[in-house]
Every structure is written in C-alpha cells, then in structure tokens.
C-alpha cells in the first residue's frame with residue numbers, strides 16, 4: 548500500500564474502532580493533546596453553535612439563540628476559552644446569532660466574519676452594536692478565503708457563492724476544514740440552491756463529517772450533495788421536540804440507508820469529535 552492508501556485504511560479502521568466504542572489514542576495523556584483538533588457541536592437547543600479548538604486557537608461558528616446565551620457562555624468558560632480568534636456568524640437568524648452580542652461582550656475576539664447581508668432584527672442590531680463597541684468589523688466571508696487556525700489545517704470558505712438570495716438561509720457561510728486525512732464541512736442553514744452552487748464549484752466536497760444544513764430539514768442535504776460529500780458521520784444540530792419537526796424523517800432515513808453514522812444534539816447532547824489528522828474519534832465529554 549502507498550502512503551495515501553495506508554492512511555485511508557488507517558482512518559477507516561480507526562473510525563470503525565472509535566464508533567464501536569474503543570479509543571485509538573489516549574486523550575488523557577497531556578502530551579498527546581498537542582495538535583489535537585477538538586470540535587464541539589454544542590447543544591444549544593434549536594440552533595447551531597460549534598467550537599473548534601487546536602493548540603489554544605479557537606474558532607466559534609454561530610452562537611445559538613438568545614435563550615441559550617448563559618449556557619453557551621458557561622460552556623465556553625468551562626473549556627477555559629478566553630479568546631476567540633475567529634468568530635463566524637453564518638447568517639443573521641436568531642437561532643444562529645441570538646447570543647452573539649453576549650459572546651462579543653464576554654470574550655476577546657480577533658476576527659469576525661459574516662455574509663454580506665443586513666437584516667432589521669434585534670439579534671442582528673445588538674450584535675452590530677457590540678461589535679462597534681469593541682471596534683470590530685464584520686469581514687465579508689468570501690468563497691476561497693482561508694482562515695488560519697493551524698499550520699497543518701486548511702479552513703476554507705466554500706459558500707455563499709452569490710450575493711443575493713431570496714432566502715437568508717442561502718447566505719449561510721459554509722466552511723470546509725481539512726486536517727491531514729480528516730475533513731469536516733459546516734453548512735449553517737445552506738439550502739438546495741447553495742448546495743447546488745457548491746456542487747458546480749471546483750472545491751472538493753468530500754468530507755468525513757458533515758454538519759447537515761438547516762437542522763436536518765428537507766430544504767437541504769440533496770441526494771447529489773450527500774453523494775459528493777459522502778460523509779461517514781452526519782451531525783444534526785436541533786432542539787428536542789422542536790416545533791419545526793427537525794430533522795426531517797426522510798433525510799434521517801437517507802443517512803441510515805447510506806450507513807452514515809448520525810449524531811444529533813437533541814438526542815446526544817453536546818457532541819465532541821477529536822481529530823489527530825489521521826483519524827476521528829468521539830470524545831465522551
């Protein structure tokens with residue numbers, strides 16, 4: 548086997564071992580925490596909030612709704628987060644930026660990104676007010692922009708590919724993160740239109756872990772998008788018994804039929820995945 552084949556083999560074997568409850572490397576050993584990428588899909592009820600950390604560099608994608616502000620801030624403080632090097636507001640909907648004002652108030656932020664869209668809603672205006680107080684500007688998230696979090700990680704913006712959409716969900720900033728042989732896609736609430744635009748682009752969409760768009764709703768995760776991304780693990784961020792009935796049953800069945808391992812924040816709570824660049828494992832908190 549050549550190196551690539553060997554690594555792919557290793558990844559498959561490790562994923563199998565990890566998913567069947569075994570660990571392939573010891574996370575309790577302090578020495579090994581170096582260069583470990585830790586991704587927390589935080590249970591913020593009906594909404595999204597994802598913390599990505601490696602070697603003390605932190606990135607937050609969305610903040611969940613205002614209702615969960617205290618929970619989120621406490622969670623981040625428990626992780627000993629003082630500084631967020633990169634914060635991404637995927638799109639201006641309450642379930643994604645409702646706690647953003649609180650996050651800006653409570654943490655030291657270096658870079659703040661968002662799509663080029665303005666809405667006249669409290670969650671957005673209070674976020675902008677807090678950003679101004681801290682002299683922070685929203686950097687427009689453009690496709691192709693790479694966010695630096697670690698020398699061996701490529702973190703690239705892959706959507707939105709357009710500037711005007713009827714539905715704000717399609718403005719969602721979508722990110723692909725590649726660490727060694729492991730990769731993750733974070734979709735915000737991107738729907739079919741945005742997924743199709745990504746499919747037309749030149750970026751390799753293959754990933755190990757896909758955070759499904761729009762809380763597993765049937766507005767997203769088309770057959771062709773799922774085919775191209777072909778994840779081994781799917782993450783659904785949604786609230787227990789939410790009024791939108793997310794995730795959609797057909798979407799969940801589609802994942803099951805493809806033998807994709809599904810983790811849901813409404814069922815599993817906080818979901819923490821760890822990558823060492825070769826393999827991914829689920830941490831037991």
Ligand SMILES: [Zn+2]
Pocket residue numbers: 594595640642643736761762
């Ligand atoms: Zn949403």
